[in-house]
Amino acid sequence: MTISIYATSFDAADAATLAAFWAAALGRDMNPGATPESASLPATDVDQPILFHGVPEAKTVKNRLHLDLITKDFDIDLARLLSLGATKLASFPAWTTLADPEGNEFDLIRG
Structure with missing residues (x-):
């Protein structure tokens, strides 16, 4: 099998703000150039990247x-x-x- 998980992604109202929260929460850096539309935390030796994508709709239900x-x-x-x-x-x-x-x-x- 050749499929593997590349990253964890979050939809966000403001990608940069949410990425900043998770960077602080996890003690990780943010990649430079974060915007409300796109932000990310780079992979580490033990963790995969975390990606944040700005979307227009708000979260409305419990996470699955x-x-x-x-x-x-x-x-x-x-x-x-x-x-x-x-x-x-x-x-x-x-x-x-x-x-x-x-x-x-x-x-x-x-x-």
């Missing part, structure tokens, strides 16, 4: 796919993500479900 992030510093990273603009949606013993500034759900897992 989401990111699961894991951390050993759960309370510290939860507070940091909230300070970056994430919103807490639900809490469970092993994880918390959050939304990024454009409403895309993701989970922060105790590692």
Whole structure:
């Protein structure tokens, strides 16, 4: 088989702003030249690129796919993500479900 996943892509109202949130959240750099229409985080040694595409329509329903992030510093990273603009949606013993500034759900897992 020759198919593999190249990148994770997000549709966004403002690609540059959403990319800046995820760059800060993940401790990654943004590629230069970000605009409201297009932005990206480059691949790293362990992670694939993340692409952001400006679209005219707003997010209207729950994600069918989401990111699961894991951390050993759960309370510290939860507070940091909230300070970056994430919103807490639900809490469970092993994880918390959050939304990024454009409403895309993701989970922060105790590692």
